[in-house]
Amino acid sequence: MARTNLDDAGGGGQPDIAAAGGVVVRRDDDRRTRIAVIHRPKYMDWSLPKGKLEKGEDWREAALREVTEETGFRCEATVELPPVSYTDRKARTKLVRYWLMEPVKGKFKPHGEVDELRWLTRREAEDLLSYDHDRKLVRKALRVRRLRRIRGALPGPDWRWSV
Template sequence: MSAFPRHVQAAGGVILAAGKVCVIHRPDYEDWSLPKGKLDEGESHEDAALREVHEETGLRCTLGAELSPQQYVDRKGRPKTVRWWAMAVVDDEGLTPSDEVDERRWIPVAEAEALLDYEHDRALVREALASADRA
């Protein structure tokens, strides 16, 4: 076993539509966040972002602009990098609630500031909105 913790790679999406953003509730953490998750072995960040968003929201999306990555130490003490993309919905298959995600909401972007639990998520929503305004 290595003396250094494995660097965790993850990816996720900020899904915007008609002035709203899609957020998820994670019951294990009792928080509201954006959909993201760890890469599978051999998976690209882009593929992981699309897969995780689908698994956690029931939404099939396309990638837009890449947003600022996040780097931090996770709850298990491992360094973690998350790459993010703005996304647009192609199809909504509906959320199947699970132990990981039990609720999905579309909220007005202005309400994201109050509902999202993490500043880095709020900053990503602002960045995605600014990116969409430039497109």
């Protein structure tokens, strides 16, 4: 069953901001795994695509919508990753739930919110990402992806990270 509100977000207390996003991963012609990293001119940072939930929106739906809005790619969300909590620049608490995603179709076009998208190797992404929590999440996502390929299966919909 999809989680639809902050009461079952997996953390204690209510965050000031609820957001969802994706670690978007693809394999290039050179068979190297690449991660989508976006540049947001408003914040002058490099991050993973994410955004706030809209009223009544499911977390997974929000993640897919935000990734499409920010990257131009429609994606398949495969596995939910560990949630990330942090305090933003305005001292607000923020909870972000992420999914490992693979692009299905689309093309990036720069826009006001995101002016650049780069497909980077893990090391390149870790060097460029502005926030430590994004770097850690990329490492976790790629471990999950490797395990998924090795085992040839995905965990069921009720599977959760133990925190």
